[in-house]
Amino acid sequence: MLFKNCNMPLSAAEASKFLYLNADVLQPAIKRFTDAHIFAESDEDAGKFFYSPQSTEIRATIDELERCYSQQRVAVINMIFGGTMQSFADAFKFTRDEENE
DSSP: OOOOOOOSOBBBHHHHHHHTOOOHHHHHHHHHHHHHSSSSEEEESTTTTEEEOOOOHHHHHHHHHHHHHHHHHHHHHHHHHHHHHHHHTTTTOOOHHHOOO
């Protein structure tokens, strides 16, 4: 949401100050968002990125996530870091017994 609501491109170091994260931690996330066509790198400022979803579907999904986050912040955070999403991810973990079957 920081990049979406910012009117200028930001580097990982600049964004890290707003998000209270280490720039080294933030850089891979920026790369993933760029690879997913959510961010784009500035032509004028190398190493700086801005919000630029490449499809209306991506933009609509992010808008809906922002709406949900503003209304139910704790529920969204729980879904991301635990609960439903973790259960879904855990379904793909194999134990030794399952691997041998």
